[in-house]
Amino acid sequence: MILKTLFNPTSKTLLFSFLLLSVYLQSNAQEKKTAGNPVFQGWYADPEGTIFGKKYWIYPTFSAPYSKQVFFDAFSSPDLVNWTKHNRILDTASVKWAKRAMWAPSIIEKDKKYYLFFGANDIQSDKESGGIGVAVASKPEGPYEDYLGKPLVDKFHNGAQPIDQFVFKDKGEYYLIYGGWRHCNIAHLKKDFTGFIPFKDGNIFKEITPDNYVEGPFMFEKEGKYYFMWSEGGWTGPNYSVAYAIADSPFGPFKRIGKILQQNPEIATGAGHHSVIHDPKSKDWYIVYHRRPLGEKDGNSRVTCIDKMYFDEQGFISPVIITNEGVEKSSIK
Structure with missing residues (x-):
């Protein structure tokens, strides 16, 4: 039949x-030659992009009401175009002190372990419980477990809300750069990431806030210069954007140069809270960021995108052109 x-x-x-x-x-x-933007489906923001082995990785915030932000997903790709989702690499079941608002993961590999720094609870004062925590795993995709059993930073220092953490390695030393509420601090991490090493003046948290800084710090070194980047504007608004400065040291002083990432009202709005991916064996630089699709009014309607980032002959960052096409395939060299 x-x-x-x-x-x-x-x-x-x-x-x-x-x-x-x-x-x-x-x-x-x-x-398929380009990933298209967004690079993967779902509401995700504050993406940190990095490279582990022969794969690109993105660790974003799950973009939802604070009470639903109780876990992190991760995404990996061999070529920037085809992405694999790794579900719930960390959640509040593994971090007893974290209750909500798990934000802006930053990850670094050290001694064959992967350390995921994250914010939780969106504390508004030193009287509340929460701040910046650390989780650890033996693989990039986890599962991750709470490393300290408590926050690494649980108070406001120099006016900086303990959120939006970024871990920066420089000459074998590790630094935590973080801060919301228009203040940014840098602190020297101990080798085991259990605390901090005081600076020569005895202080632990050194403020490096540039003009117009709001949140979302990121730093990289290129040809002996330190590029410090951050987000400006309100995260729910169309004018969320990224600006930068250059200095001879990770401690600054950082004098604002200008914006390099912002909305294009014909493509998307609210382009901000970014990171940068660069394969040292390649000439290509990529900016990973979130933005709001046209027509979306909900503040949490944010998606993760990737576009190329270029430098001019003087080493300044050229304004990023945000696209719907995204970037072409590129494997780790």
Whole structure:
């Protein structure tokens, strides 16, 4: 009966059409040259991009009401185009002191372990419980477990809310750069990430806040210069953006140069809270950021995107052109 149905004239046409569609879809998938923006589906923000081994990784905030931000997902790709989701690499079941608002993960590899720094609870004063924590795993995709059993930073120092953490390695030393509420601190991490090493003046938290800083710090070194980047504007508004400064030291002083990432009202709004990916063996630089699709009014309607980042002959960052196409395939060299 089945064979008779398949080979009647009408079924032949349907079967042939199905086969053509299948071949087309397979061919189209194989020929996919760019990821498109967003690079993966779902509401995700504050993405930190990095490289582990031969894969690109993105660790974002799950963009939802604070009470639902109780876990992190991660995404990996061999080529920037095809992404694999790793579900719930860390959640509040593993971090007893974290209750909500798990934000802006930052990750670093050390001694074959992966340390995930994150914010939780959105504390508004020193009387509340929460701040910046650390989780650890033996693989980039986890599962991660609470490393300290308590926050690493649980108070306001120099006016900086303990959120939006970034871990920066420089000349074998590790630093925590963080801060909301328009203040940014840098602190020298102990080798085991259990606390901090005081600076020569006895202080632990050194403020490095540049003009217009709001949140979302990120730093990288290029040709002996330190590029410090941050987000400006309100995260729920269309004018959320990224600016930067350059200094000879990770401690600054950082004098604001200008914006390099912002909305294009024909493509998306609220482009901000970014990170940078660079394979040292490649000339390509990528900026990973979130933005709000056109027509979306909900503050949590944020998606993760990647576009190319370029430098001019003087080493200044050129304004980023945000696109719908995204970046082309590129494997780790």
